[in-house]
Structure formats: C-alpha cells, structure tokens
Amino acid sequence: MGDAFKNGGIIFAPIMTAILGVICVHAQHLLLNCSEDIYTRMKREKPPGFADTVSLVFEYGPARLRPLAPIMKILVNGFLCITQLGFCCIYIVFIANNVKTICDEYGIHIELSIHMIFVVIPVLILCMVRNLKYLTPFSTVANVLMAVGVGAVLYEATQDLPPVESREYLASWHQLPLYFGTAVYAFEGIGLVLPLKNEMKNREQFQKPLGVLNVGMVVVASIFVVVGFLGYLKWGDDVAGSLTLNLRQGHVLSTTVQVLITVAMLLTYPLQFYVPIAITWPFLRKKFGQRLPVAKELGYRALIVMLTFILAESIPQLGLFISLVGAISSTALALIFPPIIQLVATYQNNNKIPPYMILKNSLIITLGIFIFIAGTYQSLASIIRAF
Numbered sequence: 001m002g003d004a005f006k007n008g009g010i011i012f013a014p015i016m017t018a019i020l021g022v023i024c025v026h027a028q029h030l031l032l033n034c035s036e037d038i039y040t041r042m043k044r045e046k047p048p049g050f051a052d053t054v055s056l057v058f059e060y061g062p063a064r065l066r067p068l069a070p071i072m073k074i075l076v077n078g079f080l081c082i083t084q085l086g087f088c089c090i091y092i093v094f095i096a097n098n099v100k101t102i103c104d105e106y107g108i109h110i111e112l113s114i115h116m117i118f119v120v121i122p123v124l125i126l127c128m129v130r131n132l133k134y135l136t137p138f139s140t141v142a143n144v145l146m147a148v149g150v151g152a153v154l155y156e157a158t159q160d161l162p163p164v165e166s167r168e169y170l171a172s173w174h175q176l177p178l179y180f181g182t183a184v185y186a187f188e189g190i191g192l193v194l195p196l197k198n199e200m201k202n203r204e205q206f207q208k209p210l211g212v213l214n215v216g217m218v219v220v221a222s223i224f225v226v227v228g229f230l231g232y233l234k235w236g237d238d239v240a241g242s243l244t245l246n247l248r249q250g251h252v253l254s255t256t257v258q259v260l261i262t263v264a265m266l267l268t269y270p271l272q273f274y275v276p277i278a279i280t281w282p283f284l285r286k287k288f289g290q291r292l293p294v295a296k297e298l299g300y301r302a303l304i305v306m307l308t309f310i311l312a313e314s315i316p317q318l319g320l321f322i323s324l325v326g327a328i329s330s331t332a333l334a335l336i337f338p339p340i341i342q343l344v345a346t347y348q349n350n351n352k353i354p355p356y357m358i359l360k361n362s363l364i365i366t367l368g369i370f371i372f373i374a375g376t377y378q379s380l381a382s383i384i385r386a387f
Contacts (some may be wrong), residue, residue: 001187001224002231002239002246003322008179009170010232014225017183019123019328021221023339023364024187027213027338030206034341035194037349039312047198050191050333051076051279055340061348067331075335079329080191084327091269092312095119098244098262113313119266120309126270127301130294135270142267149261150227152253153243157230167233174378178323185326186224190334193277241322273308277301315383324383327375 005013031053039047048056058065067386096115103110129135149350169177193213197206206212207235231239235246244261282298285293315324339361346353 002181002235002243004179004182005228005232006185006237006239007171007182007323009284010167010229011169012171013179013183013230013232016179017225017228018028018221020183020187021217021224023367024190026185026218027334028190028193028213028217029207030338031190032193032213034338034345036324047194049194050080053194054337056340057345057348059306061344065344069264072337076333078278079332081279082329083188083325083333084272084275085304085311086147086329087272088269088305088308089315090310090322090325091272092116092119092123092309093315094242095262095305096312097242100247101249102255102262104256105255116309116313119364122266123269124302124305125311127267127273127305128298129270130301131298135274138267139271141155141191142264145264149244149257149264150223152257152260153247154227155233156232156247156253157227157243159234160231161233162236164233167236174216176325177371178382179332180371181323181325181327181379183224184330184371184375185322185332187221188326188334190332190338198338207280221308234290251375257356267363273301273305276304291304298333305336323375324379327371327379331368331371331375336365339364371384 001015005015007013008016015332031050034057035047035053036047038044038053042056051073055069058072059069060066091115096112096119099119100110100112101113103115104155126138184242196212197203199211202204208214227243231243232245235243238246240246244258247257277300281297284300285297286298343353343357343361346357
C-alpha cells in the first residue's frame with residue numbers, strides 16, 4: 001500500500017482507498033444477496049459459490065441472456081484462477097526479495113533469480129499437501145507471524161517522520177492507474193465471502209450492519225490506509241513494493257521482521273494455491289485422472305507451481321506485478337460481475353430495474369472497466385520500461 005499511495009498521492013490515496021473500500025464491500029453484499037436469492041428460490045442443498053451464483057443468475061434470468069450462463073461461469077472461474085495464481089507469483093517475488101535483502105546484509109550476494117529457484121523448492125514441497133484441513137495449522141502460524149511483522153513495520157515507519165508537505169498530494173495522471181490496480185488488488189477478497197458465510201455457524205451474522213463482513217472490512221481498510229499513508233510519508237518515492245524492503249539493513253529488528261513475514265508468506269502460499277487447483281483439477285481428473293489419480297494430481301500441482309515460478313522470474317518487479325494482477329482480474333471480480341448480476345436478477349424478478357440502481361451499478365461497472373483497461377495498460381507499459 002505504500003507503493004500504491006506513491007502512485008496516488010498522500011491526500012488523494014487515503015480518501016480514494018476509503019471510497020474503494022465502501023464500493024468493494026457493497027459489491028460483496030450484492031453477490032451475497034444474489035446467492036441467497038438463488039439458494040432460496042431453487043431450494044438447493046447448500047448456497048452456490050461465486051461462479052455458480054453468476055451462472056445461475058444468467059441461467060434463470062431473461063431468455064436472451066440464458067445462453068451466456070456457461071460462458072459467465074468460465075469467465076468467473078478463469079478470473080479467480082488468474083487472481084489466485086497471481087497471488088502465488090507475487091508471493092515468490094516477495095519471499096525472494098526479502099531473502100536476498102537478508103543475504104546481502106551478511107555479504108552473500110546472489111542474483112534475485114537464483115533466490116527464486118531456492119524459494120520454489122520449499123513451496124513445491126508444501127503444495128503437495130492435498131487436504132485443506134492439514135493446511136490450517138500453517139495458516140494459524142502465518143497469521144501470528146504476519147501480525148507481529150506488520151506491527152514491527154508500523155513501529156519502524158512511525159520513527160522520524162517528515163512533514164506531509166514533503167510528499168505529493170496528488171500523483172500525476174499516468175501513475176493513478178497503478179494506484180487503482182494495487183488498491184483493488186488489496187481489497188479483492190470477494191472470492192472468499194461466500195465460502196466464509198457458508199461455513200459460519202450463525203450465517204445471519206455475516207451481513208448484518210455490524211456483522212462480520214462490514215466490521216472486518218472497516219478494520220482491513222483502516223490498516224490499508226494507515227500502512228499506505230505511513231509507508232509513503234516515511235520513505236517517499238523510495239518506498240518499495242513491500243515495506244519490509246525499506247527497513248534499515250543490519251538492524252536486528254529489521255532482519256527479524258523480514259524473516260517472520262517471509263516465513264508467513266511461505267506458509268500462506270499453499271492456501272492461495274488451493275483455490276485454482278480446486279477449480280481446475282476436478283475437470284482434468286474426469287478427463288485424464290482415471291488411472292493413478294493421486295500421482296497425476298501431484299504432477300499437476302508441481303506443474304502449476306513451476307508456472308507461477310516462471311511468471312515470477314519474468315516479472316520480478318513486485319509493485320508492478322501487484323498492480324497488473326489487480327487490474328486484470330481483481331477489478332472484474334470485485335467491481336464488474338456483482339453489479340451485473342444484480343441488474344439481471346432484479347429485471348428477472350420485477351420485469352424492470354429502478355433508475356437509481358441502473359445509475360449506481362453503471363458507475364461501479366464503469367469504474368471497474370476504467371481500472372481494468374487503464375491499469376492493465378499502464379502496468380504493462382511500466383513493466384516494459386523496467387526491462
């Protein structure tokens with residue numbers, strides 16, 4: 001978020017981040033409402049997931065839109081896979097950058113690409129765990145390490161702060177798409193809201209005004225604003241894609257934080273990796289996995305890990321990679337699909353759409369399309385310039 005605020009401005013970015021947070025949580029409510037409506041009308045055994053919700057809304061929507069249902073499901077699943085595999089690529093770059101920083105402190109100077117090779121070995125081993133319940137302890141440990149690491153980074157960022165006037169209030173227009181791509185990437189958790197709600201003991205607590213979703217998003221948005229503001233204020237244009245890379249080298253606190261967060265990200269990789277495997281492997285198993293299904297699944301997992309490694313090697317610029325993933329896939333999932341399915345479902349149920357809903361959803365969709373096009377273009381252009 002420090003890098004995002006550099007591309008937005010010390011005044012513009014906090015305000016816009018709060019607005020984006022409101023829009024994203026509103027879009028999440030739209031998805032949840034559509035899923036609940038489909039679940040109630042069709043009397044399904046369990047509420048549908050993201051892709052199934054979008055598909056069913058079109059399948060039981062206006063007659064002209066029904067042929068689009070299979071395509072919409074493929075699109076949503078495709079964007080979910082791109083997002084999660086993008087996270088995995090970013091994790092490899094993040095871990096390798098921090099390991100390189102630590103090694104450089106001790107006089108071990110190795111190219112970043114070599115560090116990535118060393119990083120992919122433990123990642124590959126962890127991703128051979130096929131059952132999600134065995135990954136839960138890794139998630140718990142990662143959360144504790146991350147919390148300690150973030151706290152230490154914030155402490156370091158609050159030391160000897162320069163005046164706010166020393167930073168750009170509003171960044172140049174060509175930087176703003178990078179800000180939007182990174183910010184939407186940070187907020188992109190819409191693929192998890194349905195599984196979280198469906199697994200809750202008291203599901204009705206999830207969407208209440210002071211329920212899990214709203215309170216959780218307020219906390220998350222507040223952390224984003226604080227981290228982004230302090231990171232950019234402290235390090236200015238030198239702020240890195242991860243604030244851990246800005247910590248003073250040679251200090252015990254800095255090294256400890258980098259180790260903690262690096263281990264946390266390493267343990268989190270298999271959880272992000274689980275989603276695209278869960279989406280793609282069942283289809284492939286029906287086609288090719290009749291004989292030796294376990295061996296073939298492990299081989300497929302290794303293949304996907306190596307794909308993320310190759311992509312990470314290709315784009316080692318952490319900040320630009322984050323912005324690119326956010327622009328391409330996160331905007332579609334977070335800002336485009338939810339308002340579209342609300343319009344389709346509302347028209348099917350009422351044979352009309354209220355004007356205010358058309359205006360509101362059109363603005364959200366337009367914002368999503370703008371970030372998708374401008375963010376993708378500017379991220380790719382910046383990556384090309386970087387090489």
